[in-house]
Amino acid sequence: MSQFSDNDDFIQELLQQRDELYAEVSRFRHADNGTLDTLEKENREKDTIIKQQSEKIDKLLDQLAWYKRKMWNPSRERYIPENPDQRKIDWDGLDLLPEEEKLTKEADKEIIAYERRKPQKEKKKPVRLPLPEDLRREEEFIEPEGLNENWVRIGEEVTEVLEYKPGELYVRKIIRPKYAVKSEEQITEEQSRIRIASLPLLPLPRSNADASLLAEIIMNKYLYHIPFHRQIAMFKQLGLILSASTVNGWFKDVCDLLRALYYRLGEIVKDSDYIQVDESTVPVVNDEKHKTVKAYLWMVRSVMKNLVYFHYDKGSRAQKVVVELLHDYKGAIQTDGYEAYSIYEQKKGVLLLGCWAHARRKFEESLKEDKAGAEYALLQIGKLYQIETMADDQELDFQQRAELRTRLAYPIMVAFEKWIVNYYPKVLPNGRMGRALKYTYSLFYRLSRYHLDGRYKLDNNLAENAIRPLALGRKNYLFCGNHEAAENAAVIYSLIGCCNACDVDVREWLIDVLTKIPNYNNDYSKDLADLLPHNWKNSNKTEIIPTDSNNC
Incomplete structure (x- = not known):
């Protein structure tokens, strides 16, 4: 009986503690007056802030990784998988028709088979090339000491060492003798009593600078990227003092002299049926804002x-510039993904092409974020480049190359x-991989x-290579003084760019053209196109022209 009594007492004690706790909780709730709700709301707001800050930190870390890669990593875009034999690919995302899957597998097999049977190129050992025979030789004899009549010369050892002498300035003095007639009876009234030879046409009539000096100044700045003020210092060491205004005046006059040739180049370039278009920045001084x-x-x-052909229109990158630049163009235009070019999708007679290098660049930047997806994308793009290598190795013509692309590249695409x-749907839309997929898909038809x-x-890439000298130049001379200077730079970059593309000696071309162009400007029956580097090279027969149509 006592056992049951003890249990009842224990239960009553527990019930009493429960009632006390309930009463205490009730008092806390009554005294709280909404504090708990406020704390919960604050916690939700803090969670939202933490989430936003985490997203911002991830974005900043992504940007920091991109800048580090640009600044210190090798600037190569070629992708090589770490272990292609063991890499596993997720094919669940592919939803191909049986015929398409068959063509894709056949293309993969043919590419792999070609890579396996392609002979490996032997690495060439470095060999010191002989010094050019046309260089002037200055002989120096060094006799051994202690010779007498007992010694007989049996031969010699010759060691050739390259020497360098700084550039030399000299004056060409043009002397034109004057002649007067002895007897005035021997000439008619229309004839002059004094005769003198005509002065040869000079590039700049009111200047004492000849074509060779003008060519050197222009070539140094726009081919070797040496600003004018450094060239002035170099000339001073050679004994010639030039002012900055004199050199700038010469440059402006030369650009005016070549401007008609520049316009003729633009007509020829835009008359072709396949062009590549790109744009690049150049700092220009704005006098109103007093800054570049x-x-x-x-x-x-x-x-x-x-x-x-380089074109400058007051520094604008607006769509109206390219519309005016190519307003009558008919043919294929290859560009990057800049939205200004999208207008040509609707223009009759124009075929807009895309750039796989830009798409590949996006996926290469996404490797750290989504390695599996980026590697798969890079592998597929790499196959397209392998097909081009196959065509190059087999020296296929344009028709055969198109057939190879249709058979192998199209199923892969x-x-x-x-x-x-x-x-x-498997990636973050605002992540690097998401942006790469969106960029590539939006331009896939191009x-x-x-x-x-x-x-x-x-x-x-060939268009980007043509722009590279502009990027090197702006790192040296920093900016153009005004819009007119930028237009003059476009003139010189266009003509020097054509020389480099056609493997023409820039100095030789400039000297010859600056000498001849006054005659062309005075005689409109002559076609300025004869002076453009590709035609000039053929007419002067400086070297044998390759048969490949891509070469000049």
């Missing part, structure tokens, strides 16, 4: 004629496009058109 502003130079490259559509014609290039 970012302006743009547009570049048009004729792929088949291998000519480049179809599979790649479907993979992009199915893989996009990217895939290159297989239609064997002349079309896979990317726009």
Whole structure:
């Protein structure tokens, strides 16, 4: 009986503690007056702030990684997988038709088979080339000491060492003797009593600078990127003192002299049926703002004629500039993904092509964020470049190259496009991988058109190479003084760019053209196109011209 009594007491004690705790909680709730709700609301707000800050930190870390890569990593875009034999690919995203899957597998097999049977190139050992025979030789004899009549000369050892002498300035004195007639009876009234030879046409009539000096100044700045003030210091060491205003005046006059030739170049470039277009920045001084502003130079490259043409329109990058620049153009235009070019999708007679190098660059930047997806994308793009290597190795003509692309490249592009559509929901839309997929898919119709014609290039790299001297130049001379100076720079960059593309000696071309062009400007029956580097090279027969149509 006592046992049951003890249990009842224990239960009553527990019930009493429960009632006390309930009463205490009730008092706390009554005294709280909404404090708990406020704390919960504050916690939710803090969670939201923490989430936003985490996203911002991830974005900043992504940007920091990109800047580190640009600044210190090698600037190569070629992708090599770490272990291609063991890498596993997720094919769940591909939803190919049986016929498309069959064509894709056949293309992969043919590419792999070609790579396996392709002979490996032997690495060449470095060999010291002989010094050119046309260089002037100065002989120096060094006799051994202690010789007498007992010694007989049996030969000699010759060691050739390159020497350098700084450039030399000299004066060409043009002397024109004057002659007077002895007897005035021997001449008619129309004839002059004094005769003197005509002065040869000089590039700049009111200047004492000849073509060779003008060519050297222009070439040093726009080919070797030496600003005028450094050149003035170099000339001073050679004994010639020039003012900055004199050199700038010479440069302006030379650009005016070459401007008609520059316009003729633009007509020829835009007359071709396949061009590449790109744009790049050039700092220009704005007098109103008293600082440099970012302006743009547009570049048009004729792929088949291998000519480049730079255009400047007050530094604008607006769509209206390219519309005016190519308003009558008919043919294929290859560009990057800049939205200004999208207007040509609707223009009759124009075929817009994309650049696979830009798409590949996006995926290469996404490797650290999504290694599996980026590696797969880079592998597919790499196959397209392998097909181009196959065509180059086999020296296929344009028709055969187009057929090879249709048979191998097109099935790969179809599979790649479907993979992009199915893989996009798996990535962060605002991440690097998401942006790479969105960029590539939005331009896929442009990217895939290159297989239609064997002349079309896979990317726009040749155009970017033509712009590279502009990037080097602005790091040295820093800016253009005004819009007129930027227009003059476009003139020189265009003509020197054509010389480099056609493998023409810039100095030799400039000296010859600056000497001849006054005659062309005075005689409109002559075609200025004869002086353009590709035609000048053929007329002067400086070297044997290759048969490849891509070369000048």
